[in-house]
Structures are given as C-alpha cells and as structure tokens.
Amino acid sequence: MGRQSSTITPQLADARAYARASGDRNPIHTDEDAARAAGLPTAILHGMWTMAKLAQAVGAASRCDTNDIERLSVAFRGYVLPDEILTIDVERSEGAGRDQEFSARQGERVVATGVARLFQP
Amino acid sequence: MPDGEVTERRWTTDFRVTRKSIRDYCSAVGESNQIFTNPRSAIAAGYADVIAPPMFAAVYSLPALHLMLADPEFARVAPQMLHAGQTFVWNQNGAVVADDVITTTASVGSVTRRRDLTFFKFRTLSVRSDGLETSRGEWTTIVREA
Numbered sequence: 627m628g629r630q631s632s633t634i635t636p637q638l639a640d641a642r643a644y645a646r647a648s649g650d651r652n653p654i655h656t657d658e659d660a661a662r663a664a665g666l667p668t669a670i671l672h673g674m675w676t677m678a679k680l681a682q683a684v685g686a687a688s689r690c691d692t693n694d695i696e697r698l699s700v701a702f703r704g705y706v707l708p709d710e711i712l713t714i715d716v717e718r719s720e721g722a723g724r725d726q727e728f729s730a731r732q733g734e735r736v737v738a739t740g741v742a743r744l745f746q747p
Numbered sequence: 748m749p750d751g752e753v754t755e756r757r758w759t760t761d762f763r764v765t766r767k768s769i770r771d772y773c774s775a776v777g778e779s780n781q782i783f784t785n786p787r788s789a790i791a792a793g794y795a796d797v798i799a800p801p802m803f804a805a806v807y808s809l810p811a812l813h814l815m816l817a818d819p820e821f822a823r824v825a826p827q828m829l830h831a832g833q834t835f836v837w838n839q840n841g842a843v844v845a846d847d848v849i850t851t852t853a854s855v856g857s858v859t860r861r862r863d864l865t866f867f868k869f870r871t872l873s874v875r876s877d878g879l880e881t882s883r884g885e886w887t888t889i890v891r892e893a
Contacts, residue, residue: 643775647768648806649813673830674805678776681802691780692801699834745839 628718630687634679636671638708644675671706676730676738680714684726684742687716696724700740707732753855758815762807766845769799772806789844799843804835804882807843808871811853812886815869824890828867832887841881848876856885863892 641655650672653660661669677700684698685691706712716728724746730738766786773783778800781788789797799807816825843849856868871884 640775643771647771647775649809673833674802675776677805677833678778678800678802681800682777692778693780693782693798695801695837696839697834697836698801699832701832702830 630683630716630718631713632683632686632716633711633713635711636675636706636708638669640675641669641671641708644672648672648674650674666705668707671708673700673702673706673738676700676702676706676712679712680728680730680738680740681742683714683716684728687718688726688744690744694744695742696745697743698740699742700738702738704732704735704737706730706737712737753858754820756818756820756854758811758818758853760810760814760851762810762849762851764799764803764807764843764845764847764849766797768806769797769803769845772803773800776800776802786845794842794844796845798845801835801837801882803843804837804873804884805833807849808851808853808873808882808884811851811871812869815853815855824865827890828888829890830886831866831889832885834885836883838880838882841875841879843875843881849873849881850876865890865892 645651645656654664654666655669655672658669681692681695681698710732712730712732714730716726724744726742728740729736770784782792782798783800786797851871851873854870856870859866867888869886873881875881
C-alpha cells in the first residue's frame, strides 16, 4: 500500500460555478446568508463537487483518469468549507488490486471517506 | 411512508447532453482531459464527439431525483434531507457523448428509521437513447425529525 496526498483550496466561486453547471441550485451552496439561516457557518461546497475532486484524486493516484473508475462510493461526513485547504489521501493498492480507499479532510475534520474500484485492465 | 415500505413508483426525466454542458461542468470541477472538451481529441480517441466525465452522472441524473423529491410523497421532508452518501457505478461501454439524450429513472430503494433519524436510499438508472446503460446511482439522505 502507498498513500498519495493532494490538496486544493475550494472557493465560493467553485460552488457557484458548480451550481450553474449542475443544476443543483440549493442556496446553501451559493448564498452565505441562506447557508447561515440553515445553521451552517457559511456557504458550503456541493457534495458532488467534492466527489468529482475525489474521482480525480483517485485517477491521479492510479496513473489513469476518471474514465477508468467503475464504481465510486462516498460517505459525506462533514461539510466542505470554502477557503480552507482540502486534503485528499488515496491509499493505493499494490499489484492488481482494483479497490482504492480514500478520505478527505479540512484540518483535522474528516469530510468524506470512500472507496473506488477501477475497471479491469 | 411506513418503515421498510417503499413505493413502486418511478420518476423519469430526459437530459440532452451538449458540448456546452460538458464544458461548463469540466470547468466547474477542474477536469482537464481533452476528450471531455476538445472534439478533435475525442474523435482521435474513437468517439463521435466530446464525452462527459463519469461524474457528469451527477448532472444528468439529478432532474429525475428532483422530480421525485418534488412529489407530495417527499416534498415535506425534502428540504430537511442531508446528502449523506453517494455511489455511482458506470458501464465501461456506456460513454456519454455530446448530443446524447440520457433518460434517468429514479426510484426508492429503502426507507429505514433509527431513533429520530430516517434514512432514505434512492436509486437512479440512466440509459442512452440507444438503450445502453450509462450509470447507476444510489443516493443516501438522512432526515432528522424535529
């Protein structure tokens, strides 16, 4: 096993761009006041945006791309905040293993965990 | 809906994929593979046009989920739903190409209650206009009773 880590600092602009591109226009992702009214500290990134970044991290760790992923399963464990570093760790299987576990955190706060399965080569 | 009992109903929508919708999505999530954005690269890779990244499934299947959640059966609790988990499974031969129309059918997999929490598992099945499956999704949401 080997671990590959990558980081990204999401921005509120990412959430707004994702809302426009995806059709998921829940204002908790784009409007800070609406997010606070819903009990959140500020607007948060979409879970599906985070999942897309997880897919990319799995692809990079596997030296392939997202098209090589057969199955991706994610548990959203916390919200992803803008302007905080998001660290994604992918545990690479050695040899022919097709399952790759991953997690994402902001600081010490785990925000997502999951597993990806790659297509048979 | 009582615990463990799920409706057999289905909610179906069509989504026309365009070069622009793929390009906007790639820009939003930072997908840089040229087969998603450059028709010449996609054609060189054997596709008729640019293809969508796998996670674009979250876009073309969302309208069916939204249609289901707008149904009176779920409309009361939908605003309280937290997206707790997501799984997608893709068909290796089911690439989504620009100008495809993807038909997605949403259904209820299970509804379970544990103390003050209700867990909903929704399912989506998406197919191209030629009938080939592109992806399946399982969407887990949680509602905490007030």
